[in-house]
Amino acid sequence: MTTTTTDHHRRRPSGGGIVPVLAFAGIVVAVMQTLLVPVIKDLPELLGTSPGNATWVMTSTLLAGAVATPIMGRLGDLYGKRRMLLTSLAVMVVGSLICGFTSELLVMIVGRALQGFAMGAIPLGIGLMRDELPRERLGSAMALMSSSIGVGGGLALPLAALVAQNADWHALFFGAAAIGTLSIVLTLVFVPESPLRAEGTFDALGAFGLSTGLVLFLLPITKGSDWGWSSGTTLGLFGAAAVVLGLWGVLELRVKAPLVDLRTTARRAVLFTNLASIMVGVAFYAVSLVLPQLLQLPTVTGYGLGQSMVVAGLCVAPLGLTMMFTAPIYARLSTKYGPKTTLVIGMLIIAIGYGAGLGLMSAAWQTVVIAVVLGAGIGLAYSSLPALIIGAVPASETGAANGLNTLMRSIGTSVSSAVIGMVLANTANQVNGVAIPTMHGFRLSFLIATGAVAVGLVFALLLPRRNRVEKPQPLASSEEAVSETMPTAPTPAPIPVPDGRGDFHGFRGFRGFRGRVLGADGTPVARAKVTLIDRRGRQAGTTMSAQDGSYDLAVPAEGAYVLAARAAGHGPLASSATHAGDDRPVELDLALPGENAGVPA
Incomplete structure (x- = not known):
């Protein structure tokens, strides 16, 4: 990982x-x-x-x-x-x-x-x-x-x-x-x-296929009036475009x-x-x-x-x-x-x-x-x-x-x-x-x-009906805008295995990210909001840090994630991390920049 x-x-x-x-x-x-x-x-x-x-x-x-x-x-x-x-x-x-x-x-x-x-x-x-x-x-x-x-x-x-x-x-x-x-x-x-x-x-092959198909399709559209819409050239190019774009579609459905x-x-x-x-x-x-x-x-x-x-x-x-x-x-x-x-x-x-x-x-x-x-x-x-x-x-x-x-x-x-x-x-x-x-x-x-x-x-x-957009509130960073405007997926409940310490941080069977939210000077930050965003840009979970700055966020599956953190008096932060999907937590401390440091580059 x-x-x-x-x-x-x-x-x-x-x-x-x-x-x-x-x-x-x-x-x-x-x-x-x-x-x-x-x-x-x-x-x-x-x-x-x-x-x-x-x-x-x-x-x-x-x-x-x-x-x-x-x-x-x-x-x-x-x-x-x-x-x-x-x-x-x-x-x-x-x-x-x-x-x-x-x-x-x-x-x-x-x-x-x-x-x-x-x-x-x-x-x-x-x-x-x-x-x-x-x-x-x-x-x-x-x-x-x-x-x-x-x-x-x-x-x-x-x-x-x-x-x-x-x-x-x-x-x-x-x-x-x-x-x-x-x-x-x-x-x-x-x-x-x-x-x-x-x-x-x-996807280089997909780019080549799409480029070829688009040229074959748009060329007779732009030149059809000159060549004649029923000419062999025009019809042949439209037919070739249909074949190429069809094969391209099959390819795109199969590649990762x-x-x-x-x-x-x-x-x-x-x-x-x-x-x-x-x-x-x-x-x-x-x-x-x-x-x-x-x-x-x-x-x-x-x-x-x-x-x-x-x-x-x-x-x-x-x-x-x-x-x-x-x-x-x-x-x-x-x-x-x-x-x-x-x-x-x-x-x-x-x-x-x-x-x-x-x-x-x-x-x-x-x-x-x-x-x-x-x-x-x-x-x-x-x-x-x-x-x-x-x-x-x-x-x-x-x-x-x-x-x-x-x-x-x-x-x-x-x-x-x-x-x-x-x-x-x-x-x-x-x-x-x-x-x-x-x-x-x-x-x-x-x-x-x-x-x-x-x-x-x-x-x-025919577009699906959407709820009205609520009056927006000021956000601290674009990462929060991403997380708060995307559909929210339910946060999967962790399956903890106690190790005798009796607290959540000691669970060896916790699949997710854990660590502490720290200020620019290294001191713990309490009540910081930590949001987990999956690779599709959807919110996969959210939590607030404890008094000692600690947080835990479970992950639904292996893959890449972004952890966005914000707290009053501190600048926002977005940190990317990858979880292997096993029942072991990834330790990741989140160091918030100073309030005037700006959003991440």
């Missing part, structure tokens, strides 16, 4: 900067997705290639992000979420610099794929927030992180359009590299590493430490949350595709609004800004009614926004109204998703689970891009060899988005 105790006396950065810094990282990720939207129609000319080949500049980012998201989430659970967040951002910066110095198609595709790796920052940031923040701040923080993808997209669109109109288009990539570097520096300064680690090893715990994923709460996420992704991307085109079409079409690239970006920007402002509203609603109710309310607002949009397309101010309403609904929906996932999975799997949830949103946006693109193309009018989208196509796109929201609403209503 082995025990490992974290160095709790190392200085830890203040938690005040964690939320804005991680939210900024999410905004940086979103910028990567919308960076080239203002110049997308000019990419064939800029890269000296065909329109079909130029689409790979956008597709490569999507595919790389889809592949990297669950992998980086799992690596974060195993080796440190902050470490993997920094890695994701560093790869993105390298990709941005590659793109900034080239106009060659293949090199540009490689750089854009590297930019896509930044998508892993969203689940990693959510995981860090759960591990580091007290419960009273967690809801609004996760909501802000989750909605940052929309905030970044809304803000980046007008800024990117302004840069593209007034400077060389490569400046977009240098700007992306600069904000990526800034995000790395801020993360190093303000974000501590999480002390929580998942058990097991990295899978990349994705499919048994957890199959839980009702996780399954329906992920399915709802796909529908929210469809709804989010539909408005992003329709409104900018409608705004920029010339007025001679009879329905185009004739706005410039920058004005069109400004009209759509409220979509992201409203998503940001809904984060605190979500926290209050979720605290009172629960994240399921908040998700349902968000879905209903999205449906109202798209329904109103069918008749509000004749002026620029009307598109702003649509963006605000849809932003409010999408913000509430997006903010609810991580809370629903975190409430249904063990603490050690939050990175991978939120990574999978982010992947579901990416699949939703991919499907939306393909379907809406196909609808607009098939309903377009040809004018001098140029396809001009029609109002019929725009309205049909909004109807499709409304249908997706309706399906998502059904999935949301």
Whole structure:
């Protein structure tokens, strides 16, 4: 048996900067997705290639992000979420610099794929927030992180359009590299590493299988309108994806430490949350595709609004800004009614926004109204998703689970891009060899988005009912937040075998942990609360230390555990330890740091 105790006396950065810094990282990720939207129609000319080949500049980012998201989430659970967040951002910066110095198609595709790796920052940031923040701040923080993808997209669109109109288009990539570097520096300064680690090893074969299956699935979705949905290539890739993902699923059920715990994923709460996420992704991307085109079409079409690239970006920007402002509203609603109710309310607002949009397309101010309403609904929906996932999975799997949830949103946006693109193309009018989208196509796109929201609403209503979140009390550390927010398992009663001393500490047959809680000066600490957390992040027992500082906590089975201790006048402590499962206690003293020493590093 082995025990490992974290160095709790190392200085830890203040938690005040964690939320804005991680939210900024999410905004940086979103910028990567919308960076080239203002110049997308000019990419064939800029890269000296065909329109079909130029689409790979956008597709490569999507595919790389889809592949990297669950992998980086799992690596974060195993080796440190902050470490993997920094890695994701560093790869993105390298990709941005590659793109900034080239106009060659293949090199540009490689750089854009590297930019896509930044998508892993969203689940990693959510995981860090759960591990580091007290419960009273967690809801609004996760909501802000989750909605940052929309905030970044809304803000980046007008800024990117302004840069593209007034400077060389490569400046977009240098700007992306600069904000990526800034995000790395801020993360190093303000974000501590999480002390929580998942058990097991990295499932390399599972990562390869998932990556292959996702590429085979997303590739025909993004290129189906170009290849033809009934073509042999499209159908063949869908068939290959089904086979590869099926074999991957069988493998994941058999390995000891899978990349994705499919048994957890199959839980009702996780399954329906992920399915709802796909529908929210469809709804989010539909408005992003329709409104900018409608705004920029010339007025001679009879329905185009004739706005410039920058004005069109400004009209759509409220979509992201409203998503940001809904984060605190979500926290209050979720605290009172629960994240399921908040998700349902968000879905209903999205449906109202798209329904109103069918008749509000004749002026620029009307598109702003649509963006605000849809932003409010999408913000509430997006903010609810991580809370629903975190409430249904063990603490050690939050990175991978939120990574999978982010992947579901990416699949939703991919499907939306393909379907809406196909609808607009098939309903377009040809004018001098140029396809001009029609109002019929725009309205049909909004109807499709409304249908997706309706399906998502059904999935949301099928989520299990949860009790309302009680008004949170201040917690001393993230470890306590983990233990107090996870389901409580009953503490198994020890089977003591007296050794003649007549006290509990003398029982040789006690299977668990025992020792003393000590202060920074080595004196015993009475009435310290000691909580036992199992490898799945669930509370397995709790006790209070005696007058001499002694404690005993039984364990249900062998394995790795975390003992979290807190007491008035002392800093909190979390110590990891492993029990062999035999009827011998593991001696482990818990030395609490001073009150101002901070939480464990």
